[in-house]
Amino acid sequence: MTDTALALDRLRGGAPPRNHDARTIAALTANPGCARRGLMDAAGVDKDAVARALGFPAQFGQSQFAITRGNAFEAQVKADGCAELLTLLRDRLGLRLPEVAYDDLEVVGGNEGRELRYTRTRRLLARALESGEGTLFDHPLLRLDIAGQPAYLEPDVIAFQLEGRFHVIEIKSFAVIDGQAEPDQVAAAARQSAVYVLALRRLLAELGAPADRVSHEVFLVCPENFSNRPTASLLDVRPQLAVLERQLARLTRVDRILEELPDDLTFAPGDALPEAVRAVAARYAPECMATCEMAFFCRDEARACGSTGALGRSVRDDLGGVDSIGTALGLANGTIEPSPDLVETAEQLRTAARLRREALDGAA
Ligand code: SF4
Structure with a gap:
């Protein structure tokens, strides 16, 4: 260690x-x-x-009800080796999908150790890269460096290779009604998917594959209207990826x-x-x-x-550089002498305080 x-x-x-x-x-x-x-x-x-x-x-x-509903929807979509999911990708998105293999990486030989699961994910993705064959990887364990330390990502996502490119499939239980979903929920799903896309890119980079082998387009699967019938749409997460990479670097x-x-x-x-x-x-x-x-x-x-x-x-x-409200008030009423780097801020605060006083006097 x-x-x-x-x-x-x-x-x-x-x-x-x-x-x-x-x-x-x-x-x-x-x-x-x-x-x-x-x-x-x-x-x-x-x-x-x-x-x-x-x-x-x-x-x-999330409420317990939302968690239960989310788990039930995910289990339904993934049942029988993701049969429903594959039908959806073929029918809704018109993907020409041959029969694909399905690998669940949640547990390796009864062992849930993260290092073991990560190694298996890496090995299977390397094989898929080489063969170019379409395979669904359920629960791949991914890794990202956070503040200089590796963090393992709890997998609740599927990685899927199609025509030589990997895609992330995100299953969410919020409803798409008449083709529209709640923008906040879509935005949150896009931010989370971007984390998986980035982690998958980093893993493939270790295997010598370029970043564009992982698509910036994520398949988002949600229940349609008020039923449990799944629907799929494509989500472009390039903006979220840019923010994420910038913020992690900072x-x-x-x-x-x-x-x-x-x-x-x-x-x-x-x-x-x-x-x-x-x-x-x-x-x-x-x-x-x-x-x-x-x-x-x-x-x-x-x-x-x-x-x-x-x-x-x-x-x-x-108030750039002024950390406490007391200091801000002191600078505004002149009881605190500003340091050289705060002279301009102090001037603005005094002007703001004067304008406020004049407005209040005028109102009175
Ligand atoms: S300041 Fe905000 S982000 Fe930082 S630990 Fe507290 S609550 Fe969390």
Whole structure:
């Protein structure tokens, strides 16, 4: 184990690392400047458990009903070696599909070990690349580097080779009604699919294949209208891929974050947990409420210390370099002398304060 891997193991308090999935990686890119999230995700810390131990449980996620419905729809589409899925791709998308092989990579010889499953995925994809034969790979285990550390992607997707190119097939249980689906849900599916496309490209790159062997067009399979009948459409994820690659590249490398932290820091449950979490800098913004399990803790912390981030990302960006509301108010009313880099911001704040006073006086 490397020093970094040992340090990350200690951060988890010896607990096994939590697997990433495409949703958590897509959400990770929503706040790439947050060292706290970058460190916890790179270490595979169970943020949901940490938030509960801190007394700030997360309150988002799918309802049990939605999860059950999603699982049932996926099982239906994948039944009998994906028979329904293949019919759909032939009929709806007009694909000329010969008979294809089906490989389920969820468990290898009764062993669910991630390294073993990843190795098998790699081996089978290498064989498919060489033969060019169409094969459905269910639950391929993929890997992406997150903040300098490899993260395994929990597979809930199918990789499919067609005419020498691999495609990702994403099965979602939200309905397509009269050819239209909820834009937010399609956007979330596109972000998650982009994570799989990127991870598949990275894996094929290791095997010497160019990036365009993995298509940027994803097959999205959803229930049609108010039935359980599946329908398929093509989703171009190029914009999401561009954002994802840019954001992942920007994520602070975790070994640099670790250098600044005490050697004995751990997120294991206990009295020292709040202090340990606060030791790692956060970058809270209201958007965290929809994307991160730590949001209630971080919001409380941001409010308590008067962070400008608590007012929203745009406010923090407008106040570039002013981290606390108290400092912003002090600069606006002239009780705090600005440092050279904040002279311009202070001037704008004083102008804004004067205009506000004049508007209020006028109204009175
Ligand atoms: S909720 Fe906290 S840990 Fe999560 S991204 Fe926001 S600031 Fe970072």
